[in-house]
Structure formats: C-alpha cells, structure tokens
Amino acid sequence: MPFVNVYYREHQLNNKELKKVSNRIHQSLIQHFYIPKDDYFQLFLPYPPQHFFYDSQYLLENEEKRTDNMIYIFITCGEGRTIEQKKKLYHSIAEGLHTDLDLSTNNIFITLNETPLENWSFGQGLAQMVNQKEEK
Numbered sequence: 001m002p003f004v005n006v007y008y009r010e011h012q013l014n015n016k017e018l019k020k021v022s023n024r025i026h027q028s029l030i031q032h033f034y035i036p037k038d039d040y041f042q043l044f045l046p047y048p049p050q051h052f053f054y055d056s057q058y059l060l061e062n063e064e065k066r067t068d069n070m071i072y073i074f075i076t077c078g079e080g081r082t083i084e085q086k087k088k089l090y091h092s093i094a095e096g097l098h099t100d101l102d103l104s105t106n107n108i109f110i111t112l113n114e115t116p117l118e119n120w121s122f123g124q125g126l127a128q129m130v131n132q133k134e135e136k
Helices: 013-032 083-101 128-135
Strands: 003-009 042-047 072-077 108-113
Touching: 013 042, 013 072, 013 083, 042 108, 083 108
Parallel strands: 003 042, 072 108
Antiparallel strands: 003 072
C-alpha cells in the first residue's frame, strides 16, 4: 500500500525519465516490500529550482558531492518491514536509478514513513486494509 511522492527540480526529468523513475521505485517495492503489482500510487511533483535546498555532502561516505540533480523520494507505507528490507529497498532504488538514468546515488534522497492500517482509505470512504485484517 505504498504511496510515493517524488520531488524534483522543474525540467530535470522528461516524461520518459519520469516513467523510468516510477517503474524503478515500483519494481523495488514489489521485490523488497512484497507489495502486489497493482498497488501502484505515485505522484511526481516538480519544483522551481529556487525552492530546492540541500547540503552537498551531509552524511555522504564518498568524496562526491550532491548536485542540482537531486531527487527526493518520500514513501508512505504500512508498518511491518524489517530494517534489512528497508536497506535493500533504498539500495535497489538508488542503484537502479543510477543504472537507468546515470543519476549519481548521492543525488537520491529517500524517506520512509510508516503508518498504521487504519490510516488508509483507497476510496469509497472505506478503511479497506482494516476491513481485510478484521475478516481474517
């Protein structure tokens, strides 16, 4: 049930590249969080360059710096994944985007926000995930 928001600088990514980012994130979620293939909800939000701020080296383990090609990936999902699953997800997304778009892994910033099942409605005014859990 992940809901993904991707923030990037206006004109940084074209439509073909946006689709590659979307596919890479989704495939990584399927592989490491074991989500269903049709659990696919993402928003891409471009921002003017003057609205993007970042430190060029904070917590990086190499000598390279972040550049204006930064993208922020914010994933909201249900609780219950292990730290190892999360690490594998981050690595899969970063390495995949490096391969697919030649984007430096230093420029891929990912945050994960876990929320309880009762905080989700997939439409119709229902708490589908709670109803599923209660039926089992």
